Amino acid sequence: MLVLHHAWRSSASRRVRLCLAEKGLEFESRTVDLTKMEHHRPEYLKLNPNGVIPLLILDDGRSLYESGTICEYLDETHPEPPLRPADPFARAVMRNWIRHVDERIGNLIVFNWAHSMAKVASQWSDAELAEKMKNVPSKERREAWLRAARRPYTEEERGEARAKLVLLLDRMEEMLGQSKWLVGDAYSIADIAVVPFVKRIDEEIAPDAMTASQHPRVAAWWASIQARPAFAKANIGPFTSA
Ligand SMILES: N[C@@H](CCC(=O)N[C@@H](CS)C(=O)NCC(=O)O)C(=O)O
Numbered sequence: 588m589l590v591l592h593h594a595w596r597s598s599a600s601r602r603v604r605l606c607l608a609e610k611g612l613e614f615e616s617r618t619v620d621l622t623k624m625e626h627h628r629p630e631y632l633k634l635n636p637n638g639v640i641p642l643l644i645l646d647d648g649r650s651l652y653e654s655g656t657i658c659e660y661l662d663e664t665h666p667e668p669p670l671r672p673a674d675p676f677a678r679a680v681m682r683n684w685i686r687h688v689d690e691r692i693g694n695l696i697v698f699n700w701a702h703s704m705a706k707v708a709s710q711w712s713d714a715e716l717a718e719k720m721k722n723v724p725s726k727e728r729r730e731a732w733l734r735a736a737r738r739p740y741t742e743e744e745r746g747e748a749r750a751k752l753v754l755l756l757d758r759m760e761e762m763l764g765q766s767k768w769l770v771g772d773a774y775s776i777a778d779i780a781v782v783p784f785v786k787r788i789d790e791e792i793a794p795d796a797m798t799a800s801q802h803p804r805v806a807a808w809w810a811s812i813q814a815r816p817a818f819a820k821a822n823i824g825p826f827t828s829a
Pocket of ligand 1: 597598599600621626638639640641652653654655689692728
């Protein structure tokens with residue numbers, strides 16, 4: 588059986604759960620507590636040297652990381668229902684969109700890590716913090732942890748991050764003017780990639796931007812996504828609940 592190392596509120600994990608749910612694939616859930624730095628333990632880093640979740644362990648024991656890659660792999664190995672356009676050009680556009688969304692993760696971190704991550708990290712002593720930082724493989728994430736622990740993002744920084752996330756909605760509005768879903772006329776990994784971002788924009792970061800008057804096509808797209816049985820199955824709950 589597939590084993591998913593993930594967290595219920597992690598955006599990248601949510602993508603993979605959405606994909607698994609669309610495919611009707613069951614998995615064994617292994618939740619990773621990020622505040623306990625379980626994803627930076629040596630045995631975890633051996634499987635995912637990036638030190639992030641999600642991580643999918645396949646039936647034969649091999650493992651995969653990177654949510655976009657995992658979703659593509661699942662679509663390749665379980666083609667029904669298809670989650671990638673058949674046309675190679677449209678597939679390439681889908682991949683570029685996933686990359687575009689991935690590159691905006693820093694803006695989401697500004698908001699997401701202000702909750703449980705900051706609450707726990709701010710309690711660490713300087714010595715504990717320094718020790719934990721030794722195991723964080725990337726400079727960007729070390730900086731994110733240091734910010735969560737010691738220097739909360741300023742209102743100005745939050746404003747800048749919010750504006751960049753709203754730009755993502757502008758881009759989606761344009762794409763949805765050209766096709767029913769983000770890439771072509773079928774729901775795909777391009778849509779899945781952005782769902783966790785839109786969820787957070789809608790519930791906390793910029794709910795006003797999600798109204799039909801601001802982004803009518805995105806609002807309709809979001810309503811259709813939430814009506815999908817896979818959305819309920821993937822357990823994309825409110826971010827701030829326990
Ligand atoms: N590009 C990666 C991003 C994964 C990622 O950033 N995961 C976050 C949770 S959504 C994480 O593990 N954060 C903990 C950390 O950076 O220490 C993917 O799509 O899988």
